[in-house]
Amino acid sequence: MxxxxxxxxxxxxxxxxxxxxxxxxxxxxxxxxxxxxxxxxxxxxxxxxxxxxxxxxxxxxxxxxxxxxxxxxxxxxxxxxxxxxxxxxxxxxxxxxxxxxxxxxxxxxxxxxxxxxxxxxxxxxxxxxxxxxxxxxRNITAKLLSEGDFLHPADGLTFYISQIDTDGTLNDVFLSDRRDPTVTVTYTGARAYLVRDGANAHLIMLDGMAQRLEHGTQRLSTTFFSDFSYDISSLAREAENPSxxxxxxxxxxxxxxxxxxxxxxxxxxxxxxxxxxxxxxxxxxxxxxxxxxxxxxxxxxxxxxxxxxxxxxxxxxxxxxxxxxxxxxxxxxxxxxxxxxxxxxxxxxxxxxxxxxxxxxxxxxxxxxxxxxxx
Structure with missing residues (x-):
């Protein structure tokens, strides 16, 4: 050259x-x-x-x-x-x-x-x-910790937090689970916490109420609870064999x-x-x-x-x-x-x-x- x-x-x-x-x-x-x-x-x-x-x-x-x-x-x-x-x-x-x-x-x-x-x-x-x-x-904490917004982390699931304190306490929590076409379950809680147990994640709700509506009979059941654990591990959407x-x-x-x-x-x-x-x-x-x-x-x-x-x-x-x-x-x-x-x-x-x-x-x-x- x-x-x-x-x-x-x-x-x-x-x-x-x-x-x-x-x-x-x-x-x-x-x-x-x-x-x-x-x-x-x-x-x-x-x-x-x-x-x-x-x-x-x-x-x-x-x-x-x-x-x-x-x-x-x-x-x-x-x-x-x-x-x-x-x-x-x-x-x-x-x-x-x-x-x-x-x-x-x-x-x-x-x-x-x-x-x-x-x-x-x-x-x-x-x-x-x-x-x-x-x-x-799969980071559930990042997906759910957003105050003042109605979130949809999965189809048929709605999540809402009114306020998040500096110590991680979730105030006025609303959770609607409509993934089962025959039943709708709605949870409300005055306070809630996100807790991880190894590979599992749980939403611990305190002083709340669960309403269960059966669409076939239009029967509504109401349950009051002082504490309740809701498994949210499935929201991680872990695919066993992802393409x-x-x-x-x-x-x-x-x-x-x-x-x-x-x-x-x-x-x-x-x-x-x-x-x-x-x-x-x-x-x-x-x-x-x-x-x-x-x-x-x-x-x-x-x-x-x-x-x-x-x-x-x-x-x-x-x-x-x-x-x-x-x-x-x-x-x-x-x-x-x-x-x-x-x-x-x-x-x-x-x-x-x-x-x-x-x-x-x-x-x-x-x-x-x-x-x-x-x-």
């Missing part, structure tokens, strides 16, 4: 880092606002919020990485063209194929980043995120254990084929969008008005490729044997970049005819 290639490659990586940082920050702020409201509003700590946001970062990076690579390729190529560096290279006999070497190397580097992200970091982060979400959902998110399954497992995944997690063969080949296609598309960003701007020559037409064409090609990626997934979900369709947007992108490089290597030469030659 020549000194010029290293210089251009360093510019690609510099602006790629800049664009990736900006895009990740924008997406992260948008996602963090919703996540902060959900977690902090449910009684979780700031450390839990930071952990959840860190686990969502690999997915955000996966989304913005091709866009950042494309933006860096367009920006650097446009700057080189605006400062006449590409014009000088053309004048010295350097072909567009030689000038495309830094862009190709940059595309390969971003593809390797995407491969590490989609095959290792993203499945690991999603798997850990599912574990933490399950732990948070995994398909994006949390490692790539090697998708390759070698298709039948086991279908049986244990319920994901069809088509969904597994689509997910596995998408992970490879996402890496290859980074090479395609990088070469498109470079080759499209190579179509134009130096102009005082800039290369806005080439930039617009490059963005149109990027939108076309991203749109194609959404179209080709549906047939693969129905028929796994059609998995080569997943790579069609990448192949089309590379073909377009190749055509643009061929056109830039053979520009049309408009020969002005002199008056004598015209005569």
């Amino acid at each position: 020549s000194r010029y290639d290293r210089y251009v490659l360093s510019q690609y990586l510099l602006f790629f880092s800049f664009f990736a940082l900006i895009l990740v920050a924008v997406f992260w702020v948008n996602r963090a606002v919703v996540l902060f409201d959900t977690l902090i509003g449910n009684g979780q700590s700031a450390l839990v919020f930071l952990e959840f946001t860190a686990l969502t970062l690999p997915n955000l990076i996966r989304m913005v990485l091709p866009i950042a690579a494309f933006g860096a390729a367009v920006w650097v190529t446009n700057r080189l063209n605006g400062e006449s560096e590409l014009t000088v290279l053309r004048a010295t006999g350097t072909s567009p194929w030689q000038m495309a070497r830094p862009a190709l190397a940059f595309g390969v580097i971003t593809a390797l980043m995407m491969s590490a992200l989609t095959h290792y970091l993203l499945p690991a982060s999603i798997s850990q995120l599912e574990v933490r979400e399950s732990e948070v959902s 995994r998110n398909i994006r949390a399954i490692p790539s090697l497992e998708l390759m070698n254990q298709t039948a086991a995944i279908t049986e244990n997690d319920g994901h069809s063969v088509g969904a597994q084929a689509e997910e596995l080949h998408l992970r490879f296609a996402r890496a290859l598309v980074c090479v395609a969008v990088t070469l498109i960003g470079f080759s499209t701007l190579m179509l134009g020559t130096f102009s005082r008005f800039g290369v806005w037409r080439q930039v617009f064409l490059a963005f149109v090609m990027l939108i076309f490729i991203e749109g194609m990626r959404g179209v080709v997934s549906e047939p693969v979900l129905r028929d796994p044997s059609l998995w080569p369709l997943i790579y069609l947007p990448t192949i089309l992108g590379l073909a377009v970049a190749l055509i643009f490089l061929v056109l830039s290597a053979r520009p049309k030469r408009i020969r002005a005819r002199s008056p004598e030659a015209a005569g």
Whole structure:
């Protein structure tokens, strides 16, 4: 690699880092606002919020990485063209194929980043995120300790606390259990406490009343109690065999254990084929969008008005490729044997970049005819 290639490659990586940082920050702020409201509003700590946001970062990076690579390729190529560096290279006999070497190397580097992200970091982060979400959902104290609001921790269950004292005493508690379609039981208590006994959790209500309504006979029974224990362990929603998110399954497992995944997690063969080949296609598309960003701007020559037409064409090609990626997934979900369709947007992108490089290597030469030659 020549000194010029290293210089251009360093510019690609510099602006790629800049664009990736900006895009990740924008997406992260948008996602963090919703996540902060959900977690902090449910009684979780700031450390839990930071952990959840860190686990969502690999997915955000996966989304913005091709866009950042494309933006860096367009920006650097446009700057080189605006400062006449590409014009000088053309004048010295350097072909567009030689000038495309830094862009190709940059595309390969971003593809390797995407491969590490989609095959290792993203499945690991999603798997850990599912574990933490399950732990948070089992945190009954955080779910129920919210004063002044009618909460619905489970279908058919309503819980209300008027006030929570500093020592943890719950005042004026209301609990309506309608999970049995034939019977509705309503509990009220002047005070209550949440008590944990190992893996079990109990709501201890004091000085209250229980009303039992049988819907078939419309019979209402009322019982007054000085203390009563209500088991709320079932609200933890512990699943014995929870199905995994398909994006949390490692790539090697998708390759070698298709039948086991279908049986244990319920994901069809088509969904597994689509997910596995998408992970490879996402890496290859980074090479395609990088070469498109470079080759499209190579179509134009130096102009005082800039290369806005080439930039617009490059963005149109990027939108076309991203749109194609959404179209080709549906047939693969129905028929796994059609998995080569997943790579069609990448192949089309590379073909377009190749055509643009061929056109830039053979520009049309408009020969002005002199008056004598015209005569």
